[in-house]
Amino acid sequence: MKERILALIEQGKYADIRKELIEMNVVDIAQLFEEIDRQKLLVIFRILPKDIASDVFAYIPNELQKYIVESISDKEIKSIIDELFLDDTIAFLEEMPSNIVKKVLKNTDEETRKLINQFLNYPENSAGSIMTIEFVDLKKEMTVKEALQHIKETGVDKETIDNCYVIDNNRILEGVISIRKLILSEDSALIKDLMQKDAVYINTHDDQEKMASLFKKYDLLSMPVVDNERRLVGIVTIDDVIDVIEQANTEDIQKMAAMQPSEEKYLKTNALVLAKHRIIWLLILMISATFTGKIIRKFDDVLQTVVVLASFIPMIMDTGGNSGSQSSALVIRGLALGEIRLKDAFRVLWKEIQVGCLVGLALSTVNFLRIYFLEKTDFMVSLTVSITLLLTVILAKIVGGILPILAKKCKLDPAIMAGPLITTVVDAVALTIYFSTAVWLLGI
Amino acid sequence: MKERILALIEQGKYADIRKELIEMNVVDIAQLFEEIDRQKLLVIFRILPKDIASDVFAYIPNELQKYIVESISDKEIKSIIDELFLDDTIAFLEEMPSNIVKKVLKNTDEETRKLINQFLNYPENSAGSIMTIEFVDLKKEMTVKEALQHIKETGVDKETIDNCYVIDNNRILEGVISIRKLILSEDSALIKDLMQKDAVYINTHDDQEKMASLFKKYDLLSMPVVDNERRLVGIVTIDDVIDVIEQANTEDIQKMAAMQPSEEKYLKTNALVLAKHRIIWLLILMISATFTGKIIRKFDDVLQTVVVLASFIPMIMDTGGNSGSQSSALVIRGLALGEIRLKDAFRVLWKEIQVGCLVGLALSTVNFLRIYFLEKTDFMVSLTVSITLLLTVILAKIVGGILPILAKKCKLDPAIMAGPLITTVVDAVALTIYFSTAVWLLGI
Numbered sequence: 001m002k003e004r005i006l007a008l009i010e011q012g013k014y015a016d017i018r019k020e021l022i023e024m025n026v027v028d029i030a031q032l033f034e035e036i037d038r039q040k041l042l043v044i045f046r047i048l049p050k051d052i053a054s055d056v057f058a059y060i061p062n063e064l065q066k067y068i069v070e071s072i073s074d075k076e077i078k079s080i081i082d083e084l085f086l087d088d089t090i091a092f093l094e095e096m097p098s099n100i101v102k103k104v105l106k107n108t109d110e111e112t113r114k115l116i117n118q119f120l121n122y123p124e125n126s127a128g129s130i131m132t133i134e135f136v137d138l139k140k141e142m143t144v145k146e147a148l149q150h151i152k153e154t155g156v157d158k159e160t161i162d163n164c165y166v167i168d169n170n171r172i173l174e175g176v177i178s179i180r181k182l183i184l185s186e187d188s189a190l191i192k193d194l195m196q197k198d199a200v201y202i203n204t205h206d207d208q209e210k211m212a213s214l215f216k217k218y219d220l221l222s223m224p225v226v227d228n229e230r231r232l233v234g235i236v237t238i239d240d241v242i243d244v245i246e247q248a249n250t251e252d253i254q255k256m257a258a259m260q261p262s263e264e265k266y267l268k269t270n271a272l273v274l275a276k277h278r279i280i281w282l283l284i285l286m287i288s289a290t291f292t293g294k295i296i297r298k299f300d301d302v303l304q305t306v307v308v309l310a311s312f313i314p315m316i317m318d319t320g321g322n323s324g325s326q327s328s329a330l331v332i333r334g335l336a337l338g339e340i341r342l343k344d345a346f347r348v349l350w351k352e353i354q355v356g357c358l359v360g361l362a363l364s365t366v367n368f369l370r371i372y373f374l375e376k377t378d379f380m381v382s383l384t385v386s387i388t389l390l391l392t393v394i395l396a397k398i399v400g401g402i403l404p405i406l407a408k409k410c411k412l413d414p415a416i417m418a419g420p421l422i423t424t425v426v427d428a429v430a431l432t433i434y435f436s437t438a439v440w441l442l443g444i
Numbered sequence: 445m446k447e448r449i450l451a452l453i454e455q456g457k458y459a460d461i462r463k464e465l466i467e468m469n470v471v472d473i474a475q476l477f478e479e480i481d482r483q484k485l486l487v488i489f490r491i492l493p494k495d496i497a498s499d500v501f502a503y504i505p506n507e508l509q510k511y512i513v514e515s516i517s518d519k520e521i522k523s524i525i526d527e528l529f530l531d532d533t534i535a536f537l538e539e540m541p542s543n544i545v546k547k548v549l550k551n552t553d554e555e556t557r558k559l560i561n562q563f564l565n566y567p568e569n570s571a572g573s574i575m576t577i578e579f580v581d582l583k584k585e586m587t588v589k590e591a592l593q594h595i596k597e598t599g600v601d602k603e604t605i606d607n608c609y610v611i612d613n614n615r616i617l618e619g620v621i622s623i624r625k626l627i628l629s630e631d632s633a634l635i636k637d638l639m640q641k642d643a644v645y646i647n648t649h650d651d652q653e654k655m656a657s658l659f660k661k662y663d664l665l666s667m668p669v670v671d672n673e674r675r676l677v678g679i680v681t682i683d684d685v686i687d688v689i690e691q692a693n694t695e696d697i698q699k700m701a702a703m704q705p706s707e708e709k710y711l712k713t714n715a716l717v718l719a720k721h722r723i724i725w726l727l728i729l730m731i732s733a734t735f736t737g738k739i740i741r742k743f744d745d746v747l748q749t750v751v752v753l754a755s756f757i758p759m760i761m762d763t764g765g766n767s768g769s770q771s772s773a774l775v776i777r778g779l780a781l782g783e784i785r786l787k788d789a790f791r792v793l794w795k796e797i798q799v800g801c802l803v804g805l806a807l808s809t810v811n812f813l814r815i816y817f818l819e820k821t822d823f824m825v826s827l828t829v830s831i832t833l834l835l836t837v838i839l840a841k842i843v844g845g846i847l848p849i850l851a852k853k854c855k856l857d858p859a860i861m862a863g864p865l866i867t868t869v870v871d872a873v874a875l876t877i878y879f880s881t882a883v884w885l886l887g888i
Contacts, residue, residue, distance in 0.1 A: 025642060027662050152628060162606050162624075162665070179623055180606075184596060198469060216690070218471050219683035221606070221665060238682055239663040245686065246660070249693045250777055256697070257773030258766055266778045267791060271798035278770050279803050282837075285766050286807055287814075292758035300751045307744045310754050314736035314761060314871050321765075322702055322729050322864050326722050329701030333694055334710045347711060354715035359723050363730055370731075393726075420766045427758050 002032060009040055018047045026052060030059035042071055054083035062095040069100055078107040086112075087132035087240065090119045094129075127211045128204030130244070131225040131234030136164040140174055140192035144185045151179075163222050163235075166195050171231040173224055175199055201226050204233060208244045213338060215241045252336055256329065256418035258285060285420055292427045299435035302444050308377070309438055312385045313431070319363060320392040320430045321423035327352050327400030328422050332414045335404060342409055348401045356397030364390040384437045392430040399425055446476060453484055462491045470496060474503035486515055498527035506539040513544055522551040530556075531576035531684065534563045538573075571655045572648030574688070575669045575678030580608040584618055584636035588629045595623075607666050607679075610639050615675040617668055619643055645670050648677060652688045657782060659685045696780060700773065700862035702729060729868055736871045743879035746888050752821070753882055756829045757875070763807060764836040764874045765867035771796055771844030772866050776858045779848060786853055792845045800841030808834040828881045836874040843869055 008017045021029055021044070029048075033041055033056065045053060045068060057065060057080055069077060081089055081104060093101050093116065105113050115133065122128030136154065138147050151164065164182070166175040175195035185194055201224045202211050215223060215238060225234040251261035258281035262269070296303065296313075303310055331348060334340035340348065364386040372382035400422050404414035438444065452461045465473055465488070473492075477485055477500065489497060489512060501509060501524055513521060525533055525548060537545050537560065549557050559577065566572030580598065582591050595608065608626070610619040619639035629638055645668045646655050659667060659682060669678040695705035702725035706713070740747070740757075747754055775792060778784035784792065808830040816826040844866045848858035882888065 023642065025644070025662060148627065179627070183592065183623070183627075198467065200469070216686055218469060221682065238665065242660055242682075242686065242689065245689065246781065250781070253697065253700070253773055253777050256700075257769045259770050259773070265783050266774050267784060267788060267795075271795055271802060274774075274795065274799045275802040275806075278767075278799065279806055282763060282766055282770075282803060282807060283810065286759060286763045286811065289759040289762040290814075292762075293755040296755040296758070297752065300754070303754055304748070304751050307748050308741065310744070310747055310757070311737040311740040313754070313757055314740070314875070315730060315733040317758060317761060318733040318736075318864075318868060318871065319726060319730045321867070322726055323722075325701045325864065326703050326726075329697055329703070330710050330718075333697050337690065337694070339709050340711060344711060351711075351715055351718065355719045355722065358715060358719040359726060362719075362723055363726060366727060367730065370734075420762075420769065423765070424762060427762065431758070 002035075005032060006035070009036060009044070014043065014047055017044060021048060022052060026055040027059055029056045033060050033064060038067060042068065046072075046076075050079055051083055054080045058084060058088040058092070062092075065092055066096060066100055069096075069103065074103075074107045077104060081108050081112070085132050085134050086115060086119065087130055087237075089116065090129065093120065122204060125208050126204060127202045127206045127208060127225050127236060128234070130208065130240050131204070131236045133234050135222075135224075135232075135235040137171075137232065138164050138166050138177065138191055140166050140168075140190070140195065142191045143187065144182055144189045144191070144194070145187040147177075147182055147191055151182075165199070165224050165232055165235070166191055167232050173199060173201055173226055173230055173232045176224065199224060201230075202236070203228065209248050211236060212241050212244045212248065216245075248336075252332070252415045255413060255415035256332060258282070258416075258418070258420040281420065285424055288424045289427065292424070292431055295428060295431045295435070299439075302435055302438055302442075305444050306381065306438065306442060308381060309384075309434070312371075313434075315367075316385070316388055316392060316430050316434060317423075317427050319389060320396045320426040323356070323359065323393045324396035324400035324422035324426045325418065327355075327397045328404055328418050331401050331404045332418055335408055335414045340405070342405060345402065345405045345409075348405060349398065352397040352401035353394065356394035359397070360390040360393035363393060380441050381438075384434070384441050387437050387441075388430065388434040391433050392426065395429055395433075396422070396426045446479075449476060450479070453480060453488070458487065458491055461488060465492060466496060470499040471503055473500045477504050477508060482511060486512065490516075490520075494523055495527055498524045502528060502532040502536070506536075509536055510540060510544055513540075513547065518547075518551045521548060525552050525556070529576050529578050530559060530563065531574055533560065534573065537564065566648060569652050570648060571646045571650045571652060571669050571680060572678070574652065574684050575648070575680045577678050579666075579668075579676075579679040581615075581676065582608050582610050582621070582635055584610050584612075584634070584639065586635045587631065588626055588633045588635070588638070589631040591621075591626055591635055595626075609643070609668050609676055609679070610635055611676050617643060617645055617670055617674055617676045620668065643668060645674075646680070647672065653692050655680060656685050656688045656692065660689075692780075696776070696859045699857060699859035700776065702726070702860075702862070702864040725864065729864055732868045733871065736868070736875055739872060739875045739879070743883075746879055746882055746886075749888050750825065750882065750886060752825060753828075753878070756815075757878075759811075760829070760832055760836060760874050760878060761867075761871050763833060764840045764870040767800070767803065767837045768840035768844035768866035768870045769862065771799075771841045772848055772862050775845050775848045776862055779852055779858045784849070786849060789846065789849045789853075792849060793842065796841040796845035797838065800838035803841070804834040804837035807837060824885050825882075828878070828885050831881050831885075832874065832878040835877050836870065839873055839877075840866070840870045 005017060005020055036044065048056065057068065093104060105116065108116065119129065136151055138150065142150065163176055163178050165173060166177060168174055175197045176199035177191060177195040181194055200214055200218050200220065202214065204225055204227055211223065220238065222235050222237045224232050225236060227233050247263065254261045260277045260280065262277050331340060367389055368382055368386040371377040371385060372379060403417040403422060407417045408414045449461060449464055452464065480488065492500065501512065537548060549560065552560065563573065580595055582594065586594065607620055607622050609617060610621060612618055619641045620643035621635060621639040625638055644658055644662050644664065646658065648669055648671055655667065664682065666679050666681045668676050669680060671677050691707065698705045704721045704724065706721050775784060811833055812826055812830040815821040815829060816823060847861040847866060851861045852858045
C-alpha cells in the first residue's frame with residue numbers, strides 16, 4: 001500500500017492518491033506523511049478532504065505540524081482549527097513556539113480563542129489540560145426519543161457520544177447515561193429514570209494520574225470534568241488516558257534508573273538535554289559513593305594484611321545492590337498500582353525479612369561452597385565473605401522494601417528510592433559488615 | 445457511605461442495604477465485599493438483583509469468588525454464569541482450582557460449556573484468551589434503520605455496542621461501523637456505504653502485547669478478533685487492554701530489576717514464591733561478579749603497593765553501573781513503546797557516545813577537583829581515578845544503549861539487558877581500565 005502511494009506521488013498522480021488516501025486509516029496516513037518529502041507533503045495535505053486533513057494533522061509529529069502551519073494560508077489554518085477537536089488543538093499548541101500560537105489564534109473566532117486561552121492556562125498534568133469540550137449534554141426531563149433527536153442534531157461535532165452527561169439549568173452535573181442504554185430503552189422513557197446518578201467525575205485541577213486510576217478502577221470510557229461549582233466543563237476520553245498511563249510508567253522507569261523524568265522521545269532529544277537529565281543524579285550518587293570509599297580507607301590495614309579480601313568487594317556490592325533493587329522495584333510498582341498502601345508497611349517488612357533470609361541463605365551457601373571448595377580460599381576468609389553476604393542480602397531486602405514506603409509517607413516520590421539509591425546505601429553498610437566481620441574472624 | 449452500610453449490616457437491615465447497594469457503582473460494592481465478614485457477605489450477595497450480583501462477582505478477588513461458588517447452590521451458580529460476560533467467566537475460571545471449574549461447568553448449558561472449553565484452550569496471553577463473544581454483528585445489506593432495530597433486539601446482552609462489526613454469510617469480517625455513525629446517519633442509508641472497510645483486526649492466537657500496541661496506535665475502543673479464515677469470533681474491549689498494558693509494564697519493571705516476571709500481586713504472594721522469582725538472577729549475577737573479583741586478584745600486587753586505590757573501587761563501580769542503567773532503561777522503554785526500532789541502532793550508539801563524553805567529562809572533572817584538592821589524594825592516583833571514571837562512563841553508556849537493541853535483534857527480551865546485567869559487565873571492564881591505568885601512570 002505504502003509503496004504504491006509513494007510511487008503515485010513520484011508520478012504526480014494526485015487524483016489517484018486522493019482516492020487511495022481517503023480509504024486509509026488516518027493514523028496510517030499520518031505515518032506516511034513522515035516519509036514524504038516536505039514540498040510534496042504540502043500538496044498532498046491540501047488535496048485531502050477537510051475533515052480527513054484535520055484528523056491527520058492531529059496525528060503527525062510536532063515538527064510537521066509546525067512546518068504545515070508555517071506554510072499554509074490563514075484561511076487554511078482556520079479551516080483546520082475549526083475541524084480539530086479542542087483537546088487536539090490544545091495538545092498541538094502546547095508544543096508550538098509563540099509565533100505559531102499567535103498565528104493560529106489570529107485565525108480563530110473570538111469564542112474559540114477564549115476557550116484555547118482558558119485551556120492553555122490549566123496546570124500542566126491537570127485533568128483540565130487534556131479534556132475536550134465536544135461532548136453531549138442532556139436534560140433529565142428529556143425522553144429517550146428527545147435525547148436521541150438532540151444527539152442527532154448536535155452530535156456530529158462531538159468527540160464521543162458513547163456516554164452522554166445530564167446537567168441541570170446551571171450546568172451542574174446530575175448523572176450519566178450511555179448511548180447503549182438510550183438505544184435499548186423505550187422511546188418514551190425519561191432520562192432521569194434511566195441515568196446513573198453517581199457519575200464518577202473529576203475536577204479540572206485534579207492530577208491526571210489520579211484521573212487515570214479512576215478510569216482503571218471503574219473501567220470507564222470517558223469521564224466528566226467539572227469546575228469547583230461541580231459545573232460540567234468538559235470530558236476526558238480513554239484514548240488520552242492511555243497516553244497518561246504510558247507516560248506515568250515511562251517517568252517511573254526513568255526515575256527508577258536515576259534520571260530526571262522527561263516527556264520527550266529519546267531519538268528526538270539532543271545529547272545535551274539527555275546529559276542534563278542524567279548528570280544530577282549521577283553526581284549525587286557519585287559523591288555518596290565516596291562514603292563507601294571512606295569505609296574502605298578506614299580499614300586499609302585489614303586490606304593490607306589480607307589483600308584477597310578486596311577481590312570479594314565487587315561480588316558483595318553487586319549482590320547487595322541487586323537484592324535491594326528487586327525489593328524496591330516490586331514495592332514501588334505495587335505503590336504505583338495501588339496494590340500496596342502505606343498501612344501495609346509492616347506486612348512488606350515481614351515479607352522482605354522472610355525473603356531476605358531464604359535468598360540470603362541460599363546465596364551464601366552457594367558462595368561458601370564455591371570459594372572454599374572450588375577456589376580453595378582460606379576457611380576464615382570464606383566464612384567472612386559468606387556471613388557478610390547473608391547479612392547484606394537480608395539488610396538490602398529490608399532497606400529496598402521499606403525506603404519506598406517511607407518516601408511516600410514523607411510525600412516524596414517512591415520511584416526515586418529505586419536501585420541506584422538503595423545500592424549506595426547498601427554498599428556502605430555491606431562493607432562495614434564485611435570489614436568488621438573480617439576483623440572479628442581473622443583476628444586482625 | 446461505606447460506614448453507613450456496614451452499620452446497616454450490623455443491624456441486619458437487609459431491605460435497606462439492598463436499596464443502598466443498587467444505587468452504588470458495582471466496583472464500590474465489590475470493594476465493600478472485601479471488608480464484610482464472609483457469612484454476612486453471602487447473605488448480601490444473595491439479596492442483590494441478579495444482574496448486579498454477577499457484575500459484582502466479576503470485580504471481587506479470586507478467593508472471594510471461590511468462597512461464594514463453594515457456598516451457593518447449583519442453581520445460583522447457573523444464574524451467575526448466565527449473566528456474566530464470557531470474558532469475565534473465563535478470567536474467573538482460569539484462576540480457580542479444577543473442582544470449582546468442574547462445579548461451574550456442570551451448571552452451564554451444553555453450548556456455553558463448549559465455548560468455555562474452547563476459550564480456556566487459547567494460549568495464555570493470546571488475544572483469544574481475553575476476548576468476549578458478546579458483540580453486535582451486522583450485514584452490509586442492512587439499512588441504518590434495520591441495523592438499529594437489530595441492535596435493539598439483540599443488544600441487551602452485548603458487552604459493548606460502541607462499535608458494530610459487519611460480516612458476510614460465512615461470518616467473514618467485512619468492516620466496522622460505530623454506533624455514533626449509525627445514530628447520526630439517515631435511516632435509509634445502507635451499512636455498506638457507511639462502514640469502514642479496513643477494520644483493524646487481530647488473530648485469536650496473536651499476542652496480547654501486539655494487540656495493545658494496535659489499540660494505542662489507532663486509538664481504538666474495541667477490536668475484532670478473527671480466526672485463521674478471517675471469520676469473526678470475538679471482540680476485545682479497551683478496559684481489558686488497559687490491564688494488558690499495565691501487566692506488560694509491571695513485567696518489564698520486574699525484568700529490569702532482575703526478577704522473573706510474575707502476575708501475582710506482591711502482598712498476596714508468599715515469601716517462598718517471591719524468593720523463587722528472585723534467586724535465579726541473583727545467583728547468575730553473583731557468579732558473574734566473581735569474574736570482577738578475579739581481575740582484582742590479578743592486580744593484587746598493585747593494590748598491595750597502593751592500598752588507597754581500593755577505596756575508589758565502590759565509587760567507580762557505582763557510577764559506571766548507574767550510567768549504564770540510565771542508558772539501558774531509556775532504550776528498553778523506547779523499544780517497548782516502539783519509539784526506537786532495530787534500525788536505529790547506530791543513532792542510539794552515536795547519541796550515547798555524545799552523552800557519555802559530556803557526562804563523563806563533567807563527572808571526572810568534579811571528581812578530580814574533589815579528591816585532589818579537597819581530599820589531598822596523590823596527584824597520580826587522582827589522575828588514575830579520573831581517567832578511569834571518564835572511560836568507564838563512556839563505555840557504560842555505549843554498553844547500556846546497545847545491549848538492549850542487540851538482545852532484541854537476537855529475539856531476546858530487551859528488558860533483561862537492564863541495570864543489573866549491564867552493571868556486571870561494566871564492573872569488569874571498569875576495574876580492568878582502573879588497574880591498567882594505575883600500572884601505567886604509577887609505574888608499578
